[in-house]
Amino acid sequence: MTRNELRQIIANGVWKQNTSLVQILGLCPLLAVTTNLVNGAMLSLATIVVMAMSGAAIASLRNLIPHEIRIPVFILIVAALVTIVDLLFNANLHDLYLVLGIFIPLIVTNCIVLARVEAYAAKNPPLQSIFDGIFMGTGMLWTLSLLGGLRELIGRGTLFSGIDMVFPGLQPLQLLPDDYPGLLLAMLPPGAFIVLGCLIAWKNWVEARAAARNQRRTPEPVSAAGCH
Amino acid sequence: MNFTSPPYLTQNVSVQRIMLKVLAALVPAIAAYVYLVGPVILVQIGIASVACLLAEAALLKLRDKPLALFLGDGSALVTAWLIALSFPPLAPWWLVVVGSLFAIVIAKHLYGGLGQNPFNPAMIAFAVCIVSFPALMSQWPPVDMGAGVGEQLALVFGHAPRIDAMNGATPLDALKTALKLGEGHTSVGTIMADAAVFGRVAGRGWEWVAAAYLFGGLWLWQQKVISWHAPLSFIAGMAVLAGSLWLWDPQQFASPLFHLFSGGTLLGAFFIVTDPVSGCTTPKGKLIFGGLAGALAYVIRVFGGYPDGVAFAVLLLNIGVPLIDLYTQPAIFGMKGRKP
Numbered sequence: 288m289t290r291n292e293l294r295q296i297i298a299n300g301v302w303k304q305n306t307s308l309v310q311i312l313g314l315c316p317l318l319a320v321t322t323n324l325v326n327g328a329m330l331s332l333a334t335i336v337v338m339a340m341s342g343a344a345i346a347s348l349r350n351l352i353p354h355e356i357r358i359p360v361f362i363l364i365v366a367a368l369v370t371i372v373d374l375l376f377n378a379n380l381h382d383l384y385l386v387l388g389i390f391i392p393l394i395v396t397n398c399i400v401l402a403r404v405e406a407y408a409a410k411n412p413p414l415q416s417i418f419d420g421i422f423m424g425t426g427m428l429w430t431l432s433l434l435g436g437l438r439e440l441i442g443r444g445t446l447f448s449g450i451d452m453v454f455p456g457l458q459p460l461q462l463l464p465d466d467y468p469g470l471l472l473a474m475l476p477p478g479a480f481i482v483l484g485c486l487i488a489w490k491n492w493v494e495a496r497a498a499a500r501n502q503r504r505t506p507e508p509v510s511a512a513g514c515h
Numbered sequence: 516m517n518f519t520s521p522p523y524l525t526q527n528v529s530v531q532r533i534m535l536k537v538l539a540a541l542v543p544a545i546a547a548y549v550y551l552v553g554p555v556i557l558v559q560i561g562i563a564s565v566a567c568l569l570a571e572a573a574l575l576k577l578r579d580k581p582l583a584l585f586l587g588d589g590s591a592l593v594t595a596w597l598i599a600l601s602f603p604p605l606a607p608w609w610l611v612v613v614g615s616l617f618a619i620v621i622a623k624h625l626y627g628g629l630g631q632n633p634f635n636p637a638m639i640a641f642a643v644c645i646v647s648f649p650a651l652m653s654q655w656p657p658v659d660m661g662a663g664v665g666e667q668l669a670l671v672f673g674h675a676p677r678i679d680a681m682n683g684a685t686p687l688d689a690l691k692t693a694l695k696l697g698e699g700h701t702s703v704g705t706i707m708a709d710a711a712v713f714g715r716v717a718g719r720g721w722e723w724v725a726a727a728y729l730f731g732g733l734w735l736w737q738q739k740v741i742s743w744h745a746p747l748s749f750i751a752g753m754a755v756l757a758g759s760l761w762l763w764d765p766q767q768f769a770s771p772l773f774h775l776f777s778g779g780t781l782l783g784a785f786f787i788v789t790d791p792v793s794g795c796t797t798p799k800g801k802l803i804f805g806g807l808a809g810a811l812a813y814v815i816r817v818f819g820g821y822p823d824g825v826a827f828a829v830l831l832l833n834i835g836v837p838l839i840d841l842y843t844q845p846a847i848f849g850m851k852g853r854k855p
């Protein structure tokens with residue numbers, strides 16, 4: 288794998304084809320879980336692990352899997368890996384496991400995982416596929432963390448609430464005054480849609496400005512298809 | 516807006532003129548408010564106006580639009596006044612500011628500014644605040660609360676504790692709660708005779724505010740700023756549904772008159788569903804839009820958990836406006852039955 292290839296994988300995963308802001312994939316966990324920063328970040332970390340492992344497994348087996356039945360085979364492999372992560376969460380971070388609940392097993396059906404496996408790991412060597420999984424997941428990680436952080440801050444005035452479930456002893460930050468009434472809307476699913484819409488607008492704005500500065504054509508918008 | 520057939524007479528129909536007339540039509544209701552609750556409503560209108568105009572100016576600057584032209588058209592002021600009138604008059608100042616910012620920044624400018632917003636900004640402000648701060652948004656003062664101007668201002672600016680005695684429920688809420696507590700053993704008649712919050716037909720005092728909206732709305736219609744379709748069908752939609760349930764069981768359902776003069780019905784009928792931007796534009800479409808919104812508002816306010824349903828009904832119907840308009844386009848003149 289050349290340095291250039293790696294750079295491209297990183298750029299695609301973190302920014303250019305960001306799963307949440309550009310591909311708009313995996314909206315279901317995005318809406319349900321990002322009520323605070325810790326939940327969003329932890330679900331993304333679990334997804335990163337699953338994506339890296341499934342990328343490695345499927346890229347290694349890609350020449351053995353019959354083309355016609357590849358999707359069920361992919362799902363089986365991903366499901367096995369998700370079960371491992373699910374059990375690990377249950378054993379080590381039980382409190383958080385109760386909060387994230389069904390969304391960890393649901394990583395199996397998360398279109399981000401299947402989309403990357405089908406679009407990338409099934410056609411590329413294992414090493415590249417691992418990195419693709421990691422950086423696609425990293426794109427999801429920073430987006431979901433930002434989304435969760437913003438929703439938490441606007442909705443409750445705190446940051447890192449629930450951090451004690453991951454690192455015992457750490458306390459959440461109370462950024463706004465104690466009598467902050469909280470904007471409940473931000474904590475509800477519509478709030479997630481509104482904040483996500485603002486983030487997408489912000490990304491488009493940043494790119495439009497960059498394009499104007501470089502005096503080149505605005506890149507064609509990647510067609511986005513919602514899922515879940 | 517009205518499009519008439521030729522011959523055209525030159526007429527000064529600018530956005531500014533229409534908006535000024537809408538503001539003028541709200542004056543009777545504001546006067547009724549001042550008489551019933553006190554001049555605190557003028558402070559709320561001021562807060563909402565300043566917040567809306569500042570937000571509008573900031574967003575226009577950000578979007579490189581001419582400031583004077585768009586600030587002067589008065590649309591932000593109309594939104595501000597509607598917000599101030601639909602919020603509880605003793606709401607804390609920041610609640611009005613949050614609503615105003617949401618209306619102008621998110622509901623109006625993020626969708627492209629005046630003429631582009633699919634949702635009514637004032638109703639977005641109301642919906643956002645009632646979802647986020649249900650307790651504060653449901654506290655309506657009784658008309659003779661006996662608090663002086665100073666006390667009321669202290670409440671608005673958060674210098675006084677919010678005591679329950681000063682913040683009653685709306686007549687709609689009071690009726691709904693009493694009916695629920697009665698579990699079928701009480702009737703609307705006895706509830707309305709017992710509780711002090713009710714007047715002759717609806718909420719004591721508030722029925723006069725509703726009557727003032729009706730008066731202002733009729734003047735707008737006479738001035739040809741709004742057409743009769745949307746208000747009439749909104750009122751009819753609510754009255755027909757309320758009337759049939761009332762005839763079916765007058766013990767458990769309030770009369771249509773009560774519903775017409777309660778909550779935001781008449782404000783909604785003449786000032787919200789007639790919005791030329793977020794409402795329907797075709798005459799048939801206005802009838803459908805108004806009727807469905809009226810019926811839905813009744814369903815939400817009677818069977819739902821929130822004190823009033825006008826805002827949610829209008830917003831839900833706003834989503835359907837493009838579809839309704841598409842299917843109700845009148846045939847082009849001379850093209851019999853052919854839709855454009």
